[in-house]
Amino acid sequence: xxDIYQTPRYLVIGTGKKITLECSQTMGHDKMYWYQQDPGMExxxxxxxxxxxxxxxxxxxxxxxxxxxRTEHFPLTLESARPSHTSQYLCASxxxxxxxxxxxxxxxxxxxxxxx
Amino acid sequence: LAKTTQPxxxxxxxxxxxxxxxxxxxIATNDYITWYQQFPSQGPRFIIQGYKTKVTxxxxxxxIPADRKSSTLSLPRVSLxxxxxxxxxxxxxxxxQKLVFGTGTRxxxxx
Numbered sequence: 619x620x621d622i623y624q625t626p627r628y629l630v631i632g633t634g635k636k637i638t639l640e641c642s643q644t645m646g647h648d649k650m651y652w653y654q655q656d657p658g659m660e661x662x663x664x665x666x667x668x669x670x671x672x673x674x675x676x677x678x679x680x681x682x683x684x685x686x687x688r689t690e691h692f693p694l695t696l697e698s699a700r701p702s703h704t705s706q707y708l709c710a711s712x713x714x715x716x717x718x719x720x721x722x723x724x725x726x727x728x729x730x731x732x733x734x
Numbered sequence: 735l736a737k738t739t740q741p742x743x744x745x746x747x748x749x750x751x752x753x754x755x756x757x758x759x760x761i762a763t764n765d766y767i768t769w770y771q772q773f774p775s776q777g778p779r780f781i782i783q784g785y786k787t788k789v790t791x792x793x794x795x796x797x798i799p800a801d802r803k804s805s806t807l808s809l810p811r812v813s814l815x816x817x818x819x820x821x822x823x824x825x826x827x828x829x830x831q832k833l834v835f836g837t838g839t840r841x842x843x844x845x
Contacts, residue, residue: 709777
């Protein structure tokens with residue numbers, strides 16, 4: 619099993635609060651990703667990182683921000699939560715390989731976020 | 735990025751072989767085909783990846799014809815625990831995966 623952890627698993631919080639979703643992996647992977655998934659819908663990439671001090675926005679626009687100060691840690695922050703941010707947030711990581719087949723992404727079990 | 739098309743849902747019974755076909759008509763020369771499985775309230779889990787012909791691992795087989803415009807995930811002798819959503823993806827081999835997930839195929843395995 620992949621060693622990637624997300625906390626909290628569930629979070630219900632009021633509008634306007636600052637939220638940080640944690641994601642940690644113990645595999646030493648350089649590449650990390652955040653996806654957003656609504657129930658029964660597809661995953662959308664919102665942020666990714668090549669490594670420490672590298673962050674990029676994904677294909678789906680998001681008001682969240684990310685940071686990558688340490689290899690193993692890739693937290694996602696919402697400065698002021700709104701009901702439209704209600705969704706499931708999934709973190710993933712993959713090995714750094716630039717040739718041959720792409721290494722699979724290892725996913726955490728996600729954080730289900732509900733903003734009241 | 736190549737777009738993939740797969741059936742929205744499939745039904746099967748325990749012990750049967752299930753084949754899920756995915757079309758990717760505009761797959762590029764360097765693209766790989768990857769399948770993931772997702773259970774409710776969990777993140778996707780990698781199943782299998784291939785470039786051409788046939789790939790087999792301990793849980794599934796992946797068949798890719800010569801033109802690579804489609805692929806078929808084969809699950810032998812499914813069980814109830816194989817009920818999940820299965821995603822077919824094409825990843826561009828540029829050294830960085832930028833996966834595009836579609837809506838996947840919801841497989842329901844009944845007793």
